[in-house]
Amino acid sequence: MFTFSAPAKLNLFLHVIGRREDGYHLLQTVFRFIDYSDQLSFRLRTDGIIKLHNPIAGVPEEKDLCVRAAILLKQATGTQQGVDIFLQKQIPMGGGLGGGSSDAATTLLALNYLWKVNLSKQHLLKLGLQLGADIPIFIFGENAFAEGIGEKLTSIKLPPAWYVVLVPPVQVSTAEIFASKDLTRNTIPIKIPPFSVWQGHNDLELPVCRSYSEVAQSLEWLKRQENTTITAMSGSGACVFAEFASEAAAQAVFEHIPDSMAGFMARGLDYHPMQQIVK
Ligand SMILES: C[C@](O)(CO)[C@H](O)COP(=O)(O)OP(=O)(O)OC[C@H]1O[C@@H](n2ccc(N)nc2=O)[C@H](O)[C@@H]1O
Numbered sequence: 235m236f237t238f239s240a241p242a243k244l245n246l247f248l249h250v251i252g253r254r255e256d257g258y259h260l261l262q263t264v265f266r267f268i269d270y271s272d273q274l275s276f277r278l279r280t281d282g283i284i285k286l287h288n289p290i291a292g293v294p295e296e297k298d299l300c301v302r303a304a305i306l307l308k309q310a311t312g313t314q315q316g317v318d319i320f321l322q323k324q325i326p327m328g329g330g331l332g333g334g335s336s337d338a339a340t341t342l343l344a345l346n347y348l349w350k351v352n353l354s355k356q357h358l359l360k361l362g363l364q365l366g367a368d369i370p371i372f373i374f375g376e377n378a379f380a381e382g383i384g385e386k387l388t389s390i391k392l393p394p395a396w397y398v399v400l401v402p403p404v405q406v407s408t409a410e411i412f413a414s415k416d417l418t419r420n421t422i423p424i425k426i427p428p429f430s431v432w433q434g435h436n437d438l439e440l441p442v443c444r445s446y447s448e449v450a451q452s453l454e455w456l457k458r459q460e461n462t463t464i465t466a467m468s469g470s471g472a473c474v475f476a477e478f479a480s481e482a483a484a485q486a487v488f489e490h491i492p493d494s495m496a497g498f499m500a501r502g503l504d505y506h507p508m509q510q511i512v513k
């Protein structure tokens with residue numbers, strides 16, 4: 235059995251700058267990996283069967299993104315091999331932390347290696363994008379400035395940082411938020427370099443906060459805390475986070491989260507833990 239982790243991401247900012255003809259939105263965002271992860275274990279099979287042994291409640295096995303990723307890789311390479319998958323979820327679902335996307339990317343990276351089918355990183359990036367806009371970043375493997383729908387990636391160096399992430403008790407549908415009439419779709423594009431991750435905002439915050447008061451309240455609470463360098467929602471929510479330049483500053487805020495709110499603390503990573511597994 236081989237075990238790999240699938241880290242969560244934060245969008246340090248997320249600007250919606252337009253819309254493609256197919257309805258997908260054009261973004262500018264900065265992705266940062268954090269040390270808060272799902273775990274995926276793989277046992278190889280020779281009979282070609284792909285089986286997820288512990289499907290998530292409410293997500294049928296064939297709809298799970300790691301199963302879909304395994305099937306896609308099998309089809310793309312024509313391999314006759316199969317795999318048993320065991321998924322240990324930690325990343326909240328519908329949280330804007332890219333959990334399902336990260337599971338799919340880890341599956342693509344792990345099976346590309348374990349099945350010895352050896353597709354290039356470029357090829358895996360394309361396969362990942364077929365499953366979702368958030369998957370390429372996890373294959374790219376470095377914190378990045380992203381454009382397009384998240385597939386045009388430029389690696390970016392970020393300073394050490396710690397995060398307090400609040401997890402409001404709601405799941406937000408990404409499609410629903412991008413379809414909202416309250417969404418601003420014409421933020422002025424920023425140029426790189428230089429730009430500051432601390433001057434951005436998340437255009438999806440307003441429609442999410444209007445529909446989900448729990449998200450608005452969590453964000454308001456974080457904005458009242460001291461020593462934060464960023465406070466924002468990640469992706470399409472529901473999670474919101476505050477960034478700190480020191481672990482002690484994050485810890486001080488984490489210890490005072492009200493009983494009515496739930497959350498966790500995480501450290502910002504420089505690289506995806508599987509970054510070296512593909513060229
Ligand atoms: C909000 C982010 O998390 C930021 O990182 C991502 O853009 C969302 O990526 P994702 O969850 O992988 O989203 P997908 O599964 O590709 O898309 C779900 C739905 O969201 C809408 N969608 C998504 C991404 C995008 N750039 N524009 C969109 O309009 C589309 O209606 C799409 O059908």
Ligand SMILES: Nc1ncnc2c1ncn2[C@@H]1O[C@H](COP(=O)(O)OP(=O)(O)OP(=O)(O)O)[C@@H](O)[C@H]1O
Nearest residue numbers: 298299327328329330331332333334335337368469
């Ligand atoms: N392995 C998986 N883990 C989590 N969700 C999955 C998985 N496979 C499929 N899904 C489906 O994807 C939906 C979105 O889940 P996910 O946790 O990735 O949301 P998210 O963090 O908001 O995503 P993003 O930040 O990419 O928009 C879930 O509600 C679920 O129906």
